[in-house]
Amino acid sequence: MKVSVDADKCVAAGQCVLLAPEVFDQREEDGVVFLLDEAPGPDLHDGVRESAMVCPAAAIHLAES
Amino acid sequence: MNRVAIAGASVGGLAAAEALRKAGYTGAITLIGDEPRPPYDRPPLSKQLLSGQWAPDRLDLRPPADIDALGMELRLGVRATGLDLARRTVSLSEGADVPYDALVVATGVRARRLPGTEGMAGVHSLRTLPDALALKERLRPGRRLVIVGAGFVGAEVAATARELGVEVSLLESGPVPLAHAVGEEAGRFMTRLHLEHGVAVRTGAVVAEILRDGAETAGVRLADGTVLPADDVLVAIGSEPNTEWLTGSGLTVQNGLVCDEYCAAADGVYGVGDAARWHNRLFGTDMRIEHRTNAAEQGMAVARAILGDPRPFAPVPYFWSDQHGVKLQAYGHLRDHDEALVLDVDPEGRRLLVAYRKADRLVGVLAAGKPPKLLRAWRALIAAATEWTAALAITAV
Ligand SMILES: Cc1cc2nc3c(=O)[nH]c(=O)nc-3n(C[C@H](O)[C@H](O)[C@H](O)COP(=O)(O)OP(=O)(O)OC[C@H]3O[C@@H](n4cnc5c(N)ncnc54)[C@H](O)[C@@H]3O)c2cc1C
Numbered sequence: 502m503k504v505s506v507d508a509d510k511c512v513a514a515g516q517c518v519l520l521a522p523e524v525f526d527q528r529e530e531d532g533v534v535f536l537l538d539e540a541p542g543p544d545l546h547d548g549v550r551e552s553a554m555v556c557p558a559a560a561i562h563l564a565e566s
Numbered sequence: 567m568n569r570v571a572i573a574g575a576s577v578g579g580l581a582a583a584e585a586l587r588k589a590g591y592t593g594a595i596t597l598i599g600d601e602p603r604p605p606y607d608r609p610p611l612s613k614q615l616l617s618g619q620w621a622p623d624r625l626d627l628r629p630p631a632d633i634d635a636l637g638m639e640l641r642l643g644v645r646a647t648g649l650d651l652a653r654r655t656v657s658l659s660e661g662a663d664v665p666y667d668a669l670v671v672a673t674g675v676r677a678r679r680l681p682g683t684e685g686m687a688g689v690h691s692l693r694t695l696p697d698a699l700a701l702k703e704r705l706r707p708g709r710r711l712v713i714v715g716a717g718f719v720g721a722e723v724a725a726t727a728r729e730l731g732v733e734v735s736l737l738e739s740g741p742v743p744l745a746h747a748v749g750e751e752a753g754r755f756m757t758r759l760h761l762e763h764g765v766a767v768r769t770g771a772v773v774a775e776i777l778r779d780g781a782e783t784a785g786v787r788l789a790d791g792t793v794l795p796a797d798d799v800l801v802a803i804g805s806e807p808n809t810e811w812l813t814g815s816g817l818t819v820q821n822g823l824v825c826d827e828y829c830a831a832a833d834g835v836y837g838v839g840d841a842a843r844w845h846n847r848l849f850g851t852d853m854r855i856e857h858r859t860n861a862a863e864q865g866m867a868v869a870r871a872i873l874g875d876p877r878p879f880a881p882v883p884y885f886w887s888d889q890h891g892v893k894l895q896a897y898g899h900l901r902d903h904d905e906a907l908v909l910d911v912d913p914e915g916r917r918l919l920v921a922y923r924k925a926d927r928l929v930g931v932l933a934a935g936k937p938p939k940l941l942r943a944w945r946a947l948i949a950a951a952t953e954w955t956a957a958l959a960i961t962a963v
């Protein structure tokens with residue numbers, strides 16, 4: 502699985518960080534998302550998929566392999 | 567479980583479909599939506615789309631390939647018109663009835679209108695992409711816009727329209743804009759921000775009449791006689807749930823489809839998103855909330871329930887709003903609070919932190935111009951139903 506984020510769309514809601522703290526984090530000053538892990542292991546896939554679903558800005562994209 | 571019908575093809579309906587597939591459901595999904603466009607996102611309508619920063623296709627919730635991959639029967643441009651609970655079928659504006667084993671009601675809300683203004687040139691609502699494009703077309707430097715209703719949609723449009731050089735009056739019938747949603751403290755903070763940016767905020771303003779000049783809009787007359795000339799009027803006085811199609815079905819509709827704590831309205835029927843009123847166990851109260859994240863989370867919860875793993879849906883609601891470059895974020899259930907305590911506000915009016923108490927509990931927090939990460943600690947306290955004085959003591963350190 503490859504994860505990408507669109508920082509331009511992100512509204513800093515932090516829902517992704519709540520669901521998959523190993524993969525997503527937020528910039529300190531404005532809360533915009535950044536990736537900690539672009540190719541997370543299988544144990545993290547569920548949390549990442551959920552993040553992509555709930556992200557209120559549709560800013561998280563997954564390429565499942 | 568072989569046939570799931572979903573009425574409403576927006577964020578809530580789509581989240582339910584995605585979550586069903588993700589959980590391994592391989593049966594049929596029929597997604598019925600009366601808008602012709604594939605699911606798109608509404609929050610940018612009053613922000614990046616209206617300002618011209620984003621083109622309409624940036625609003626697509628998913629790329630077309632991802633929608634295709636869900637293997638659904640997509641019925642776009644088709645309206646659900648009725649429900650037969652006994653036969654388990656949904657009737658449509660065109661085509662055969664859709665049978666279901668489980669039905670998801672995600673038909674959202676529509677903008678409330680001022681009586682008699684339907685179809686008037688220059689009188690706008692803002693709920694859909696066509697609404698936003700029509701309004702955008704009219705917002706030019708020097709033009710005059712009167713916004714009736716200073717809720718979030720009205721306030722966001724006021725900010726975006728100012729950016730575009732439009733002269734804006736924002737009318738609030740109560741004493742403080744946004745107060746019914748976030749309390750007077752936060753409402754006053756936002757009012758100040760609007761005034762600083764040249765929005766003419768008028769409180770206690772009740773519209774008596776939309777003034778016409780032939781076929782065009784000329785302005786509004788207020789109940790106190792004041793006339794506000796305008797080229798356009800945006801009516802942003804709240805919303806009404808799209809639940810008429812359920813009338814006579816036997817389901818209870820009371821300002822939203824009434825659901826239990828699992829979001830079930832009847833055997834096999836579930837409510838999701840802006841249209842649903844459900845019992846949130848965490849706050850011990852029924853709520854219907856119009857927040858983007860809630861629609862997605864509720865869609866996912868309902869998918870679980872449909873697949874036989876119901877759990878009480880008890881989230882900490884979250885919303886944000888962008889106005890004049892300030893991001894407002896809130897967690898919790900802010901409405902009907904007993905106390906709103908301002909914990910931080912800077913003299914320049916750029917920073918605000920408010921905590922909300924109901925009885926002896928912390929039930930909400932709102933921040934503006936604060937690092938968003940700071941709110942996570944507050945969210946955790948709200949999720950744990952923390953007692954008020956304990957919460958304040960913890961966050962004071
Ligand atoms: C301008 C604007 C700005 C917003 N900004 C924010 C924000 O900053 N933050 C935030 O948290 N939230 C915001 N929201 C709210 C957010 O967009 C909603 O909470 C969210 O769209 C709810 O999703 P939903 O799927 O429940 O309903 P909706 O998005 O309303 O979708 C319901 C769909 O069902 C369709 N439908 C209705 N009746 C029928 C029928 N009988 N048959 C078939 N289809 C039907 C509707 O046409 C619509 O396409 C904003 C909303 C607007 C309008």
Ligand code: SF4
Binds near residue numbers: 514
């Ligand atoms: S959930 Fe989406 S909007 Fe929120 S921080 Fe993560 S990427 Fe940004």
